[in-house]
Amino acid sequence: MEVAALGALVQRAREHVLLGEYERGEELLGDAVGTVQAQVRKGEEGGFLRNAGQDGDGARDELPEERQDRHTIENRKAVDKWKKTLKALRKERDLARQVRETLQGRRATPRDSRSSKNHRADDDDADVPIWKQQQHQQQPPPQRGTPSSGGRRMTPSSKPRVPRQPTSSSSSSSARRQNSSSNNNKGGSSAQRRGRASGRRDGAAESKASSYVEHMEGSPDIDLIKQIESTMLTKSLNVNSEDIAGLQGAKQVLEEAVLYPQLMPQYYTGIRRPWKGVLLFGPPGTGKTMLAKSIASECRTCFFNVASAALTSKWRGESEKMVGILFDMARFYAPSTIFFDEIDSIASARGGSTEHEASRRVKSELLTQMDGVSGDGDESGSAKTVVVLAATNLPWDLDDAIRRRLEKRIYIPLPDHDGRAELFKIATREVRLCDDVDFEKLADESDGYSGADITNVCHEASMMPIRRIIEETKQEVHAQGGGRHEVLARMKQLGQDEPSSPPVGQQDLLMALTKVQSSVGGRDLSKYQAWLEEYGAT
Numbered sequence: 001m002e003v004a005a006l007g008a009l010v011q012r013a014r015e016h017v018l019l020g021e022y023e024r025g026e027e028l029l030g031d032a033v034g035t036v037q038a039q040v041r042k043g044e045e046g047g048f049l050r051n052a053g054q055d056g057d058g059a060r061d062e063l064p065e066e067r068q069d070r071h072t073i074e075n076r077k078a079v080d081k082w083k084k085t086l087k088a089l090r091k092e093r094d095l096a097r098q099v100r101e102t103l104q105g106r107r108a109t110p111r112d113s114r115s116s117k118n119h120r121a122d123d124d125d126a127d128v129p130i131w132k133q134q135q136h137q138q139q140p141p142p143q144r145g146t147p148s149s150g151g152r153r154m155t156p157s158s159k160p161r162v163p164r165q166p167t168s169s170s171s172s173s174s175a176r177r178q179n180s181s182s183n184n185n186k187g188g189s190s191a192q193r194r195g196r197a198s199g200r201r202d203g204a205a206e207s208k209a210s211s212y213v214e215h216m217e218g219s220p221d222i223d224l225i226k227q228i229e230s231t232m233l234t235k236s237l238n239v240n241s242e243d244i245a246g247l248q249g250a251k252q253v254l255e256e257a258v259l260y261p262q263l264m265p266q267y268y269t270g271i272r273r274p275w276k277g278v279l280l281f282g283p284p285g286t287g288k289t290m291l292a293k294s295i296a297s298e299c300r301t302c303f304f305n306v307a308s309a310a311l312t313s314k315w316r317g318e319s320e321k322m323v324g325i326l327f328d329m330a331r332f333y334a335p336s337t338i339f340f341d342e343i344d345s346i347a348s349a350r351g352g353s354t355e356h357e358a359s360r361r362v363k364s365e366l367l368t369q370m371d372g373v374s375g376d377g378d379e380s381g382s383a384k385t386v387v388v389l390a391a392t393n394l395p396w397d398l399d400d401a402i403r404r405r406l407e408k409r410i411y412i413p414l415p416d417h418d419g420r421a422e423l424f425k426i427a428t429r430e431v432r433l434c435d436d437v438d439f440e441k442l443a444d445e446s447d448g449y450s451g452a453d454i455t456n457v458c459h460e461a462s463m464m465p466i467r468r469i470i471e472e473t474k475q476e477v478h479a480q481g482g483g484r485h486e487v488l489a490r491m492k493q494l495g496q497d498e499p500s501s502p503p504v505g506q507q508d509l510l511m512a513l514t515k516v517q518s519s520v521g522g523r524d525l526s527k528y529q530a531w532l533e534e535y536g537a538t
């Protein structure tokens with residue numbers, strides 16, 4: 001292939017990769033690798049000289065000696081340049097292959113076995129979180145005499161580690177100053193902050209400790225660290241996007257904002273850097289939390305589920321310290337996702353007369369930390385991103401600066417007709433249904449219901465046949481002169497004789513719809529619509 005066509009070829013390959021056609025992208029990148037390899041070979045044989053043209057067509061040996069030297073140097077420079085290009089292209093081709101294989105592996109995983117209770121997250125490599133896979137890949141083989149058990153390699157030169165202090169309240173204002181003074185180079189400032197704070201390179205893969213708690217052993221904040229790790233961190237989630245009814249648009253935006261940058265960090269640099277944060281807003285019970293969990297499961301990143309109440313402490317300075325530790329831990333386990341549920345309760349507008357000083361400090365720390373999350377994929381191609389996802393039912397209460405940092409703002413509305421029908425199907429998946437159940441009719445009857453409302457309706461409906469049986473049993477026993485004791489004994493017997501529960505019918509579901517009312521009012525919906533028009537960014 002012509003060298004002149006190389007640029008266009010690589011461009012085409014990248015377009016295929018961005019469109020998700022990894023196989024074709026990989027193939028074209030393979031062609032590009034072949035062309036560049038040929039250039040390297042040619043240069044190593046001194047071939048650039050003869051074809052360069054500017055020195056005439058004569059062979060190298062025919063040139064005067066000083067020109068031969070100049071050409072040797074130029075030839076070497078050209079070879080070095082081609083070698084660099086070769087390395088970068090190989091990396092890109094391998095990445096496309098890796099993504100293709102990961103996706104193929106995921107598709108090949110039967111859904112049932114993934115949701116099976118007995119399935120262990122790390123049974124096969126396809127289910128090993130990205131952070132763990134990288135750890136495996138980067139782990140050098142154990143050296144002779146260096147025991148590797150216990151997840152921590154000791155070398156003769158191992159020194160006791162001085163625990164790093166996470167960014168704390170005391171350092172937050174200076175960190176913030178530094179951040180704003182280097183606004184033009186935010187990647188640099190976050191890297192500086194990380195470097196300054198820890199004196200170590202980022203990420204679990206490069207640390208010898210297998211957990212953050214171990215890494216921070218001896219820190220005065222170890223209790224807080226343990227509390228955060230045990231209550232907020234989930235290393236492998238198993239929420240399937242197929243369990244979420246509807247919301248196709250939101251799923252797509254989230255994939256583009258969160259999943260693809262994790263899979264292909266090389267492409268998401270500069271102006272294409274990943275979004276700093278994503279806000280999911282909308283009425284309660286519409287699946288915001290489920291969506292956040294499912295996207296984190298797809299990425300196989302570590303997931304920090306932060307309920308705002310968990311970040312409040314009665315001790316002065318402790319809440320903002322927790323925020324600092326949380327982000328620090330997320331960077332340690334990167335790639336990771338931090339999900340703030342009900343973010344409005346910790347990030348409401350600042351400066352109000354009722355605002356407590358402690359709450360203002362937490363917000364400042366949150367802003368600082370959000371500025372410091374790693375956005376760009378690094379050159380080595382490893383996805384070390386920390387993604388901030390947040391959800392709220394009260395988007396209008398959010399602090400302006402926090403809202404600005406949540407660059408993507410996605411509306412999660414009440415389910416439409418098809419969404420409701422699907423919700424009824426999903427929610428009744430585990431119960432026996434009578435043949436008369438008509439999901440379309442149920443969707444017609446449940447306009448204005450949220451996903452959580454429909455789940456409640458199905459819960460209520462599934463109880464009804466059991467209640468009927470209990471009632472019949474009571475009447476039967478009482479008619480025979482039996483009392484409470486006999487009723488309970490008969491019920492126990494019934495459960496043993498008839499272990500499969502009685503089926504739920506259409507009437508049960510319709511009756512349950514009259515008992516469970518929609519939890520979202522029409523006035524609220526117009527408020528969301530107005531906020532979406534003013535601040536939405538999808």
Ligand SMILES: Nc1ncnc2c1ncn2[C@@H]1O[C@H](COP(=O)(O)OP(=O)(O)OP(=O)(O)O)[C@@H](O)[C@H]1O
Nearest residue numbers: 243244245284285286287288289290393451452455
């Ligand atoms: N789109 C959906 N698909 C499937 N189930 C849903 C969906 N939306 C809601 N649900 C059901 O409602 C429950 C609550 O959903 P979830 O917690 O994700 O809502 P939320 O929007 O985060 O609510 P809140 O704003 O009150 O925190 C889920 O456990 C699920 O049973």
